[in-house]
Amino acid sequence: MALSLQKGQSLSLTKSDGASLTKVRLGLGWDAAAPAKRGLFGGLKTVEVDLDASAILFDAAGQALDAVFFNQLTSQDGSTRHTGDNLTGDGEGDDETILVDLSAVSPSVAHIVFVISSYSGQTFDKVANAFTRLLDDSAPGSPEVARFQLTDSGSHTAMIMAKVSRQGSGWTFQAIGERAAGRTVKDLIAPAARVL
Numbered sequence: 001m002a003l004s005l006q007k008g009q010s011l012s013l014t015k016s017d018g019a020s021l022t023k024v025r026l027g028l029g030w031d032a033a034a035p036a037k038r039g040l041f042g043g044l045k046t047v048e049v050d051l052d053a054s055a056i057l058f059d060a061a062g063q064a065l066d067a068v069f070f071n072q073l074t075s076q077d078g079s080t081r082h083t084g085d086n087l088t089g090d091g092e093g094d095d096e097t098i099l100v101d102l103s104a105v106s107p108s109v110a111h112i113v114f115v116i117s118s119y120s121g122q123t124f125d126k127v128a129n130a131f132t133r134l135l136d137d138s139a140p141g142s143p144e145v146a147r148f149q150l151t152d153s154g155s156h157t158a159m160i161m162a163k164v165s166r167q168g169s170g171w172t173f174q175a176i177g178e179r180a181a182g183r184t185v186k187d188l189i190a191p192a193a194r195v196l
Contacts, residue, residue, distance in 0.1 A: 027094030
Protein backbone atom coordinates (compact mmCIF):
# COMPACT_ATOMS: atom_id res chain seq x y z
CA MET A 1 0.00 0.00 0.00
CA ALA A 2 1.32 3.42 -0.98
CA LEU A 3 2.22 6.02 1.59
CA SER A 4 0.12 9.19 1.40
CA LEU A 5 2.47 12.14 1.88
CA GLN A 6 1.68 15.65 3.07
CA LYS A 7 3.49 18.77 1.89
CA GLY A 8 7.10 18.70 3.10
CA GLN A 9 7.16 15.01 4.05
CA SER A 10 9.79 12.70 2.61
CA LEU A 11 10.69 9.03 2.49
CA SER A 12 13.75 6.98 1.70
CA LEU A 13 13.56 5.14 -1.61
CA THR A 14 14.36 1.67 -0.29
CA LYS A 15 12.54 -1.63 -0.66
CA SER A 16 11.31 -3.68 2.28
CA ASP A 17 14.47 -5.82 2.08
CA GLY A 18 16.64 -2.68 2.48
CA ALA A 19 17.77 -2.53 -1.17
CA SER A 20 17.52 0.83 -2.93
CA LEU A 21 14.90 1.45 -5.58
CA THR A 22 16.63 1.65 -8.94
CA LYS A 23 13.87 2.56 -11.39
CA VAL A 24 11.02 4.87 -10.49
CA ARG A 25 8.15 6.44 -12.37
CA LEU A 26 6.67 9.77 -11.39
CA GLY A 27 3.08 10.09 -12.54
CA LEU A 28 1.36 13.48 -12.53
CA GLY A 29 -2.36 13.91 -12.99
CA TRP A 30 -4.99 16.62 -12.92
CA ASP A 31 -8.52 17.45 -14.04
CA ALA A 32 -10.32 20.62 -15.06
CA ALA A 33 -11.97 22.20 -12.00
CA ALA A 34 -15.12 22.87 -14.02
CA PRO A 35 -15.88 19.78 -16.13
CA ALA A 36 -17.87 21.68 -18.75
CA LYS A 37 -19.23 25.10 -19.60
CA ARG A 38 -22.04 26.38 -21.80
CA GLY A 39 -21.05 26.84 -25.41
CA LEU A 40 -22.26 29.46 -27.86
CA PHE A 41 -25.42 27.52 -28.71
CA GLY A 42 -26.24 26.33 -25.18
CA GLY A 43 -24.52 22.95 -25.36
CA LEU A 44 -21.87 21.84 -22.88
CA LYS A 45 -18.30 22.46 -23.93
CA THR A 46 -15.48 20.49 -22.29
CA VAL A 47 -12.92 22.60 -20.45
CA GLU A 48 -9.38 21.47 -21.17
CA VAL A 49 -6.43 22.10 -18.90
CA ASP A 50 -3.02 21.73 -20.55
CA LEU A 51 -0.32 21.36 -17.92
CA ASP A 52 3.23 20.30 -18.68
CA ALA A 53 5.26 18.04 -16.42
CA SER A 54 9.01 18.58 -16.40
CA ALA A 55 12.06 17.39 -14.48
CA ILE A 56 15.02 19.66 -13.71
CA LEU A 57 18.34 18.03 -12.80
CA PHE A 58 20.55 19.98 -10.36
CA ASP A 59 24.02 19.50 -8.94
CA ALA A 60 24.76 19.74 -5.21
CA ALA A 61 25.44 23.50 -5.51
CA GLY A 62 21.96 24.14 -6.97
CA GLN A 63 23.14 24.65 -10.55
CA ALA A 64 20.71 23.35 -13.19
CA LEU A 65 22.49 20.78 -15.36
CA ASP A 66 19.69 19.49 -17.57
CA ALA A 67 15.91 19.42 -18.01
CA VAL A 68 13.41 16.92 -19.36
CA PHE A 69 10.13 18.27 -20.77
CA PHE A 70 7.77 17.96 -23.76
CA ASN A 71 10.38 19.35 -26.17
CA GLN A 72 13.36 17.36 -24.79
CA LEU A 73 12.04 13.97 -23.76
CA THR A 74 15.31 12.44 -22.52
CA SER A 75 18.08 13.76 -20.26
CA GLN A 76 21.62 13.98 -21.63
CA ASP A 77 22.72 11.04 -19.47
CA GLY A 78 19.73 8.97 -20.64
CA SER A 79 18.52 8.34 -17.07
CA THR A 80 15.36 10.47 -17.12
CA ARG A 81 12.66 10.18 -19.78
CA HIS A 82 9.35 11.98 -20.36
CA THR A 83 6.73 9.72 -21.99
CA GLY A 84 4.90 12.48 -23.86
CA ASP A 85 2.68 15.53 -23.61
CA ASN A 86 -1.01 15.39 -22.58
CA LEU A 87 -2.80 18.47 -23.90
CA THR A 88 -6.11 18.21 -22.03
CA GLY A 89 -5.88 16.46 -18.64
CA ASP A 90 -8.69 14.16 -19.80
CA GLY A 91 -8.95 10.58 -18.61
CA GLU A 92 -8.27 8.69 -15.42
CA GLY A 93 -4.88 8.18 -13.80
CA ASP A 94 -1.60 9.77 -14.78
CA ASP A 95 -1.75 12.51 -17.40
CA GLU A 96 2.01 12.73 -17.85
CA THR A 97 4.77 10.41 -16.70
CA ILE A 98 8.50 10.78 -16.15
CA LEU A 99 10.67 7.66 -15.82
CA VAL A 100 13.94 7.79 -13.87
CA ASP A 101 16.60 5.09 -13.77
CA LEU A 102 18.27 6.18 -10.52
CA SER A 103 21.21 3.85 -11.12
CA ALA A 104 21.98 5.66 -14.40
CA VAL A 105 21.72 9.26 -13.15
CA SER A 106 24.98 11.11 -13.70
CA PRO A 107 27.10 11.32 -10.50
CA SER A 108 27.08 15.11 -10.89
CA VAL A 109 23.28 15.19 -10.34
CA ALA A 110 22.25 15.56 -6.69
CA HIS A 111 18.55 16.46 -7.10
CA ILE A 112 15.79 15.98 -9.66
CA VAL A 113 12.92 18.42 -9.16
CA PHE A 114 9.54 17.69 -10.75
CA VAL A 115 7.38 20.64 -11.77
CA ILE A 116 4.13 21.27 -13.62
CA SER A 117 3.32 24.46 -15.49
CA SER A 118 0.66 25.89 -17.76
CA TYR A 119 2.16 26.88 -21.09
CA SER A 120 -1.11 28.59 -22.04
CA GLY A 121 -1.16 30.56 -18.76
CA GLN A 122 -4.15 28.79 -17.21
CA THR A 123 -4.17 29.26 -13.45
CA PHE A 124 -4.51 26.57 -10.81
CA ASP A 125 -7.96 27.76 -9.78
CA LYS A 126 -9.00 25.96 -13.00
CA VAL A 127 -7.25 22.74 -11.89
CA ALA A 128 -8.72 20.04 -9.68
CA ASN A 129 -7.48 16.71 -8.33
CA ALA A 130 -3.82 17.42 -9.07
CA PHE A 131 -1.51 14.73 -7.72
CA THR A 132 1.88 13.19 -8.08
CA ARG A 133 2.66 9.57 -7.35
CA LEU A 134 5.87 7.60 -7.26
CA LEU A 135 5.94 4.02 -8.53
CA ASP A 136 8.61 1.32 -8.25
CA ASP A 137 9.28 0.51 -11.91
CA SER A 138 11.81 -2.19 -11.03
CA ALA A 139 9.13 -4.37 -9.36
CA PRO A 140 6.51 -6.48 -11.18
CA GLY A 141 3.34 -4.47 -11.73
CA SER A 142 5.09 -1.19 -10.80
CA PRO A 143 3.52 -0.80 -7.34
CA GLU A 144 2.77 2.71 -6.09
CA VAL A 145 5.22 3.73 -3.35
CA ALA A 146 3.92 7.18 -2.42
CA ARG A 147 1.25 9.68 -3.43
CA PHE A 148 0.97 13.41 -2.83
CA GLN A 149 -2.44 15.00 -3.41
CA LEU A 150 -2.24 18.70 -4.23
CA THR A 151 -5.04 20.78 -2.71
CA ASP A 152 -3.62 24.26 -3.35
CA SER A 153 -5.62 26.16 -5.97
CA GLY A 154 -5.10 29.81 -6.85
CA SER A 155 -3.90 32.28 -9.43
CA HIS A 156 -0.46 30.70 -9.89
CA THR A 157 0.49 29.07 -13.21
CA ALA A 158 2.99 26.46 -11.98
CA MET A 159 3.82 24.19 -9.05
CA ILE A 160 7.04 22.71 -7.74
CA MET A 161 5.57 19.27 -7.04
CA ALA A 162 8.28 16.99 -5.65
CA LYS A 163 11.94 16.05 -5.79
CA VAL A 164 14.24 13.08 -5.48
CA SER A 165 17.62 13.72 -3.86
CA ARG A 166 20.74 11.68 -3.28
CA GLN A 167 21.22 10.61 0.31
CA GLY A 168 24.37 8.60 0.87
CA SER A 169 24.30 5.72 -1.61
CA GLY A 170 20.51 5.95 -2.05
CA TRP A 171 17.77 8.46 -2.81
CA THR A 172 14.90 10.17 -0.97
CA PHE A 173 11.58 11.44 -2.33
CA GLN A 174 10.01 14.63 -0.94
CA ALA A 175 6.55 16.11 -1.54
CA ILE A 176 6.91 19.88 -2.03
CA GLY A 177 3.74 21.54 -3.40
CA GLU A 178 5.08 25.11 -3.70
CA ARG A 179 3.36 27.71 -5.88
CA ALA A 180 5.35 29.22 -8.73
CA ALA A 181 4.85 31.43 -11.76
CA GLY A 182 5.96 30.42 -15.21
CA ARG A 183 4.94 28.83 -18.48
CA THR A 184 8.06 26.86 -19.40
CA VAL A 185 10.64 24.71 -17.66
CA LYS A 186 13.15 27.53 -18.16
CA ASP A 187 10.90 29.84 -16.08
CA LEU A 188 10.90 27.30 -13.24
CA ILE A 189 14.64 26.72 -12.80
CA ALA A 190 15.06 29.49 -10.18
CA PRO A 191 11.93 28.53 -8.15
CA ALA A 192 12.95 24.88 -8.28
CA ALA A 193 16.46 25.71 -7.07
CA ARG A 194 14.97 27.36 -3.97
CA VAL A 195 13.51 24.06 -2.74
CA LEU A 196 16.83 22.17 -2.76
